[in-house]
Amino acid sequence: MADNEPSGTSERIDDLEQRRVEAVPRADELAAAKQHPKGKYTARERIELLVDEDSFVEVGEFTLRRPTSFDTGDDRCYGDGVVTGYATVDGRRICLFSHDFTTYGGSMGEAFGEKVLKIMDMATKAGCPVVGINDSGGARIQEGVVSLAYYAELSRRNSKASGVVPQISVVMGPCAGGAVYTPALTDFTVMVDRTSRMFVTGPDVVRSVTGENISAEELGGAEVNGSVTGNAHYVASDEVDALDWVRTLLAFLPANNMAVPPEYPVLEPAAAASELDTVVPDSPNQSYDMRRVLAAVLDDGELLEVHASFAPNVLCGFGRVRGRTVGVVASQPLRQSGIMDIDASEKAARFVRFCDAFNIALLTFADVPGYLPGREQEQRGIIRRGAKLLYAYSEATVPKVTVVTRKAYGGGYAVMGSKHLGADVNLAWPTAEIAVMGAEGAVELLYRAELAEAEANGVRASVRAKLIAEYRATMTTPYVAAERGYVDSVIRPAMTRARVSDALLMLEAKREESPPKKHSTMPL
Ligand SMILES: CCCC(=O)SCCNC(=O)CCNC(=O)[C@H](O)C(C)(C)COP(=O)(O)OP(=O)(O)OC[C@H]1O[C@@H](n2cnc3c(N)ncnc32)[C@H](O)[C@@H]1OP(=O)(O)O
Numbered sequence: 001m002a003d004n005e006p007s008g009t010s011e012r013i014d015d016l017e018q019r020r021v022e023a024v025p026r027a028d029e030l031a032a033a034k035q036h037p038k039g040k041y042t043a044r045e046r047i048e049l050l051v052d053e054d055s056f057v058e059v060g061e062f063t064l065r066r067p068t069s070f071d072t073g074d075d076r077c078y079g080d081g082v083v084t085g086y087a088t089v090d091g092r093r094i095c096l097f098s099h100d101f102t103t104y105g106g107s108m109g110e111a112f113g114e115k116v117l118k119i120m121d122m123a124t125k126a127g128c129p130v131v132g133i134n135d136s137g138g139a140r141i142q143e144g145v146v147s148l149a150y151y152a153e154l155s156r157r158n159s160k161a162s163g164v165v166p167q168i169s170v171v172m173g174p175c176a177g178g179a180v181y182t183p184a185l186t187d188f189t190v191m192v193d194r195t196s197r198m199f200v201t202g203p204d205v206v207r208s209v210t211g212e213n214i215s216a217e218e219l220g221g222a223e224v225n226g227s228v229t230g231n232a233h234y235v236a237s238d239e240v241d242a243l244d245w246v247r248t249l250l251a252f253l254p255a256n257n258m259a260v261p262p263e264y265p266v267l268e269p270a271a272a273a274s275e276l277d278t279v280v281p282d283s284p285n286q287s288y289d290m291r292r293v294l295a296a297v298l299d300d301g302e303l304l305e306v307h308a309s310f311a312p313n314v315l316c317g318f319g320r321v322r323g324r325t326v327g328v329v330a331s332q333p334l335r336q337s338g339i340m341d342i343d344a345s346e347k348a349a350r351f352v353r354f355c356d357a358f359n360i361a362l363l364t365f366a367d368v369p370g371y372l373p374g375r376e377q378e379q380r381g382i383i384r385r386g387a388k389l390l391y392a393y394s395e396a397t398v399p400k401v402t403v404v405t406r407k408a409y410g411g412g413y414a415v416m417g418s419k420h421l422g423a424d425v426n427l428a429w430p431t432a433e434i435a436v437m438g439a440e441g442a443v444e445l446l447y448r449a450e451l452a453e454a455e456a457n458g459v460r461a462s463v464r465a466k467l468i469a470e471y472r473a474t475m476t477t478p479y480v481a482a483e484r485g486y487v488d489s490v491i492r493p494a495m496t497r498a499r500v501s502d503a504l505l506m507l508e509a510k511r512e513e514s515p516p517k518k519h520s521t522m523p524l
Helices: 009-038 043-050 110-126 141-161 177-185 203-210 216-220 222-227 239-252 273-278 290-295 342-357 375-379 382-395 410-415 439-446 448-456 460-474 479-483 493-506
Strands: 057-059 082-089 092-099 130-134 167-171 174-176 188-192 197-199 234-236 304-306 314-321 324-331 361-368 400-409 425-428 433-435
Touching: 009 043, 043 082, 043 092, 043 130, 043 239, 057 110, 082 110, 082 239, 092 110, 110 130, 110 141, 130 177, 141 177, 167 177, 167 239, 174 177, 177 197, 188 222, 188 239, 197 216, 203 216, 216 222, 222 234, 234 239, 239 304, 239 314, 273 493, 290 314, 290 324, 290 361, 314 342, 314 493, 324 342, 342 361, 342 382, 361 410, 361 493, 375 382, 382 410, 400 410, 400 493, 425 493, 433 479, 439 448, 439 460, 448 460
Parallel strands: 092 130, 130 167, 167 188, 174 197, 188 234, 324 361, 361 400, 400 425, 400 433
Antiparallel strands: 057 082, 082 092, 304 314, 314 324
16 A cells, blocks of 8 residues: 555545545636636536535546546546536436536546436436536547547437436537537527527538638527527526526426426416406407416416527417416417417427426417418428427327417318317317418408409409408307317306316326337428
């Protein structure tokens, strides 16, 4: 034994304490000195902001990287650029990892990769959510192919854990190259305005390969990933806001796919039920805010929106009805009249599949004039990509309750939680217009000859108005669908919360089996 090595028990304990000081408080002090001037928290501070006080148990704080043929490893430090462990959030267990940008730029090498995989495996076996806080320069250059291997391994773990435990990524700095695929494979990604960047190749590479000059913010900032690409589910104003959002999100979710979401005390909605009787305007061409409907249906009117600024023509988010989590998919007539387009379809499909995987009942509100027509959407693949939502609803076996508030035209009717896609309870307001298309378009198509004759006689406007009124009275009502049982009940809007909550209670123990298969072949 070397002279400076501890021999007795008390010396060994002292030695442990010294090592711990070096691995944790001393490392944090150095990290804070680098991160704070940039307006960023350290890896452990971020964990402390996320989890319950004193609940974090670190795993692998004494990990050291192995020397490589490239260097001697003299600069090695404990932890190897990532802090891993488990903790509780609101008393419920989570596993987490948090990149330490101040150690080798938070880049992933072998020891780092092993730590992350270990915690992922632990979460999957223990059945608890995983939160990954990303702030990294990507693959560690000194460790070459080994670091690439760990990215691939991590993608495999993400895929294995998908649908088993909720996976949440928080991007709080750079996230480039292969590193972006872990957030992409997780269920939710949170970015921080102006400090997060996520791109496959950064501006320098873009410039050298394509000659294009583009800033990092424009290429992969939080704003662009939140509203254009849809990679970010929430854009936080700062790091504290990002971690608050994750805490709120976790409170809606079950620990794993075998568990049910946590139950909370029942809260009354934020708006009176009677307000729903006046939400839908008399004119079918006038919009209204679907959030007003949700305010009178959900507990406390609370909706935790995901993808709020991406495809805002459909709202997706978590709320509660009588203390139980529901996944809300709702047309938003305020934005593009709530029409279904590619982004809206993919956004809602992903959300529906998440809810189905994690036993979260689906509550759909439809006011949708159909699928968006036109060259741009057709050429970008609205057929294949629009089919994703049909697929997701059809595949979902959780309780599904749908309310048609106004328009449910054409493919929009079918896709927004219709009975034919397996919804359990379908309700409609008396203002519902369930038809192949709106009255104006239908009359132009059906009465071409009559309208031409009326035109010749100088009475086109009055004939057209009469035909539209007739079509509305006979075709665009909820009663044609109700007669056939496609709608279970036409209800007074003010009764919506009561009827939705009764339906969800009735469906609480719903069990629906799907035929055995290896996996589906959904249109990706
Ligand atoms: C399958 C996976 C494939 C991939 O991940 S390929 C992508 C590989 N990564 C990259 O190309 C990004 C390389 N890094 C960068 O571009 C920049 O460091 C980055 C992330 C934009 C951050 O820039 P700054 O905030 O200015 O910080 P900085 O450059 O001074 O870096 C801070 C310290 O971190 C180090 N670092 C950053 N990325 C690293 C990496 N990948 N491997 C090893 N060390 C890395 C960097 O050398 C610097 O160290 P030091 O403080 O000078 O000792």
